[in-house]
Amino acid sequence: MLGGVETRSVSPVFVGRDEELGALHDALARAAAGEPQALLVGGEAGVGKTRLLEEFTAAAARRDAVVALGGCVEIGADGLPFAPFSTALRALRRQMPEELAEAAAGQEDELARLLPELGEVRRGPRDDEEGMARLFELTARLLERIAARRTVVLALEDLHWADASTRHLLAYLLRTLRSGRLVVVATYRSDDIHRRHPLRPLLAELDRLRTVHRIELGRFNRTEVERQIAGIFAADPDPAQVDDIFARSDGNAFFVEELAVAAQDSCGTGLTDSLRDLLLVRVEALPETAQRVARTVAEGGSTVEYRLLAAVASLAEEDLIEALRAAVGANILLATPDGDGYRFRHSLVREAVSDDLLPGERSRLNRRYAEALEADPALVPADQRATRLASYWYHAHDAAKALPAVLDAAVEARRRHAHSEQLRLLERAMELWDLAPEDVRAALRPVDYAEVYPPCGCDPATTPLRYLDLMAEAAVAGRLCGERERALKITRRALRLLEEDPDPLRAAWFWVQRSRLVQNTGRGDGWKELATAQELVRGLPPSEVHAEVLAMVAGWSMLHEPGPDAFSAAERAVEYARMVGARDIELNARLTLGGLLVDAGDIDAGLAEIYEVRERAAVFGEVYVRGRLQVNLPSHLEGIGRSREAVEVMREGLEITRKLGLTDSEAWVWANLGESLHSLGRWDEAAEAGINSERVGQSAKPRAFRATIHAHLALCRGDLAEAGRQLAAARAYLGTHDSVPQQELRLDHVAIGIAAGEGRLIDARATLATVLNRGFPLGTQRYGWPLLLAAATAEADALGLPAAEPGRAETLERIRDTAKTLAANVPVWQAYACWVRAELLRAEGRGTPDVWAEAVTAFEALDRPYDLARVRHRLAESLLAPGCDEDARERAAELLRLAGAVADHLGARPLADSVALLARRARLTLSRVPEPAALDPAESLGLTNRERDVLRLVAIGRSNRQIAEELFISPKTASVHVSNILAKLGVAGRGEAAAVAHRLRLFPAEAPPVQAAG
Structure with missing residues (x-):
């Protein structure tokens, strides 16, 4: 409508920034070669970040790159969850509809949390531990797939306004992107990043990543200012005028523009040095109607849609268009790229106009925005509607309207896994609770707002929402977004309220939350809190809370104190969950029950239970249970010596966890795979699995397991120093607050081996004594037998050393007595029992x-x-x-x-x-002396065993990614192997390599070669 209006204050000449633009172009070239790039562009407000980004994206588009721009949206003091990513994905969908649909196939219901156009959001479990991480992983994979064949530039502006969820997603993306022709460029105002600004920790974290490059834009020097003014004037400026503008602007590009235009319009006389006055002078020169429209736009947010503006401005359409034409003509406002709305040309001007509003004027404008949006929700995009309405009503200071609007926005944030924003909104709702009229609060229902916490025996459709329900939602939101200290404070306040008005089920639920938070914050193992919850529900009728408490007790006990109490809690959890229809709790408890049965020796019954849970979880789409099952099932198989079967299960587990975006579960699967591959003597693959575990996992415990695997490998290979370093790393990851027997026994086993290898038999005995004093809980024989073996072997190796004689007999007797108590109910542990007995006899000289x-x-x-x-x-x-x-x-x-x-x-x-x-x-x-034999063609070509494996897969047309998945190596390692093979065969491509393999009959049992994947 106003696209032809001249924008004469923007210099047509792009001034300076050669070095910065060169860095961006270099990144684009590296991305085009398949190496994803990430750049952060910082600078003070007005220094030219947007202009640099525009210049770069225009050049990228000319090179056939797809450019997707997304900006952080500010509404009042609020940011929209995931706004820049949603906008950028929407742009990609417009430009690459088929590619995006193909990349999102199968995960539309999850990715719709960012891009609603993809479909309906799948309703997940009420308390989704991995929901946000799953969304982040699926988003990263979506971008990798889209950028597989065409270069994509993802430009995110104004990170200083970013909501917490956007910051978390960006951090995850930049940490995990490893393939694809993708450039991620993000801008932020460096002068806004004060010491407590939430973006500061993210910038510090990203600075530590070698893959992220920082670009800081400085101010222009006098020569550059002169060139900029010449571009604006379309003529050489007067040197004295350049000196004056340079001195007053201090080289800030935006201030140069404002001062140059003011001078050109002959309004420079009398202009004060006040920044606010400088920014407002041209606004105040507008006609009164245009000024009013500018003030209205300033309070509506970063961008205001035309139809929403028309509803709020209350002007005849012709008058509104004339006012907009004046504001755009003066370069105060700009039309948005899609032509559907308006924004200030520079946020500094918007902030100055907004700050100039009177308090009553601001609240009145927010009320008008809220009323217009309430009357016609279609005035703004669907994914922004709830958050914007909540913000408008809140800043209108109308508690009666703001409370339900804020709660609706919190539900929307929860649906999108934007838990940081959900927590902020819930805290705002708690602030508004006492301010809202009683009839408004009475009309609110738990069925609409309290998803994570059932109202304990009450009908959620008729029972009024309680303040405690908000606290419950906020406690879970705080835990899921990492704000655990805030969540702990909320649970503490809730439990104090429940002391005044007792409600055992509600109190038990909050104690369960505290148990999780205590463990997550490293303040303890969480048992005291769980025991309190168990005592509160004792004797009460079955309920969902009761079932959850029992399931949590059973899960905790399986890891810490397996035995009859754990078994009883698991059985009752299954029974109660069935009675109240809590399918997710039932399946989770059954998985625990199956594991306890296996550990107790009833292997067939336990595995049958676990396999049945696997089938039901897949049918019902229980994501959390499926992720946990992919970790537990192969671990139980390994525990009974069925390592090959465990590896096959983990092949499927890796595929499932990747598909579902369960990064921590995938990390555990990789770690378990390393353990099984070590047992099978596939040590290089075990080491690779450990590395993959650390690559994909975010939490400490899988990393501790990975470090333990590497420590064990280093010990077996004789690298005691590396074994010691890995052991120390594992202990650091685990901390001291939550001692789990299976973890401690693994580490003590390695510690005994290192001490024995270094000749420190006394230290090895001390570690053994500590372990034996603790004892071996039920089901820990898989760790107990190797540990006893290490101790017995150390004693046998020291036979005949005088220093080893004191205490030897007592140590051997304790090992022998303990071995009698360990289960040996499967062949692998029966074999270990024979081995330990033989080492004990060798230690006594009787082997x-x-x-x-x-x-x-x-x-x-x-x-x-x-x-x-x-x-x-x-x-x-x-x-x-x-x-x-x-x-x-x-x-x-x-x-x-x-x-x-x-x-x-x-x-x-x-x-x-x-x-x-x-x-x-x-x-x-x-x-x-080897018998004469036909020369192996592969050996004559210099191929290693691993290169033979890779060549076999190349010959049947497998891609690098498929090779990596089949051989449990990374795609990068597969690529290196393929390059080495091509060099050794003296061929140029995979097709020729396949032909050579066929001609030399390297793999006669394989099918004839097909065209190799690119």
Whole structure:
């Protein structure tokens, strides 16, 4: 409508910024090569951030990049949740509809939280622990897929106004993006970032990322100011005038424009040095109607839609258009890019106009905005409606209208996983509660506003909403967004209120929340709070709260104190959840029950329960239960020695957790995979799995597990220093507030091994004594047997050392007595029991070939190559006792050859050294002269075993990502292997490599080669 209006205060000449623009263009080039880029552009207000961004995005578009611009939207003092991402995704959908639809396929119901146009938001569990992380992961993956074949520039403006959820999403995106032709550019006002500004911690965090580059825009020098003024005047300016403008603007590009236009319009005389006066002078020069429209736009938010403005301004359409034409012509207002609304050309002018409003004028304008939006909700986009209406009514100081509007906005924020904004809105609702009339509060219903906390036996459709319901919502929102201290304060206040007006179920629910928060903040293990909740519900009729308390008690006990009490709590949780129809609690409790059954030795029944939960959770779409199941099931399989089966389950688990965006669950699956691969003797893959676990996970406990895996690998390979570093890292991740036996036993096992390897037998004994004093809870035999073995082996290796004799007999006796108490109900732990018994006899100088032969036989039936190699070495050692015959020597030599081959393959240096030393002492030759055999073509080409595996998949047309998933390596590692293979084969591409493999019959059992993926 007003697109042809001249904007003469914007210089047509782009001045300076060569270095900064060059950095942006370099980032664009690297992104086009497949390396995603992230840049933060900071500078004071008016220094030219937007102009630089416009220049860069225009150049990017000319290079066929897709540009998606999103700005943080301010309404009063409020920001809209995820506003810049929603706007940018909407722009991508307009420009790349097919690509975005394909990238979002299967996850539309989740991604609709950011882009409502994708469909209906799926209703998740009431207390979705991973909801926000899942949304973030799916968003990152969406952008990677969209940018897979075409360069995309995602430009986000005005981060200083960003809501907390936007900041969290941006941080996640910049931490996790590793592929795609994507450039993320974000701007912010550096002069607004005071010491307590919420953006400051984010900037500090991003500064630590090597993948994020900071660009700081400084002010113009005099030469640049002169060029800018010449562009505005379209003529060479008077040097004296340049000196004056440069001195007064201090090189700020926006102030230069304002002063230049003021001078050109002959209104520079009498202009004060006050910044506010400088910004208002041209507004005050507008006709009165245009000034009124400008004031109306200033209070409406960063951008105001034309139809909303028309409803609020109360002007005839012709008068409104004339006023807008005057404001746009004076370059005070600009039409938005889509032509649907108006904004101030610069936010500094908007702030000056808004600050110039009288208090009554501001509240009156907000009321008019609220009334217009209430009368016609279609005046603003659907995803902004609730938040804007809440803000308008709040700033109109009308508690009766503001309270329900704020609560509606909180529900919308919760639906979008914008929990930080939900918490802020709920705190605002609590502020308004006593100010709102009683009849307004009485009309509010829990069914509309209290999702996370059922109203305990009351009908939520007829019972009035209570202040405690708001506190419950706020407590959960605080926990989910990481504001745990605020959440703890809310639960403390709630429990004080419940002391005055007792309600056992409500109190129990709040104690459960405190238990979670205490654990999350590192203040304890949460049991005292759970025990209080359990006592409060004791004897009460079944309810959802009762079922949740029991499920939480069972889950806590399974990790900390497994036994009959845990089993009883799990059974009752399942029963109560069924009675009240709480399916999510039922499935969660059944998963716990199945795990307790497995740990108690009823393996078939326990696994049957877990597999049934897996089927039902998939049918009903219970995301949290599915994520937990992908972690627990393979862990239980590993615990009973079924490592290969566990690996197969985890293949599926990785696919499921990735698809659902469950990053922490995926991290746990990778960590568990590392443990199982270590058991199977696939140590390089185990190390890679550990790295992947750290790459995708955000919380500390999966990282602790990963560090434990690396510590164990380093110990087995003889790198005691690295094992010590990884052990220290694992302990740091776990902290001291929540001791879980399975974690402590893993770490103590490694600590004993390190101490023994460094000759610190006394320290190894001290660690063992601490463990034995604590005892081995039910179900911890999978950690107990290896630990006892490490301690017994340390004693046996120290046999004959005088310093080791004091305390030896007592230590061996304690190990032997403890071993009698550990379950050995499956072959793997029966084998360990044989091994521990053999090491104890060796420690007493009573080891015999028969004892070691029993251990070898037990491990030969298992898929544990490293363990088998170790017991074979010990059997060989016992066979080579003084006076042994030639048959014994030949058998020992064969055992050592087998053990040495495994040790060399795995890089298990201590075992390899022990095998070689024993062979030298016995004067045995372990190497054999190989029989003549046909030369392996792969060996002649110099291919390693891993490169053969990769080439086999290349030959059947697998992409790098598919290769990575099948071999449990990263796509980058797969790419490196492919490059090495191409070089060794002397070919230019994957298709030629597949042809060579086929021609040389490297993989005769495979299908004929197909065209390799690009």
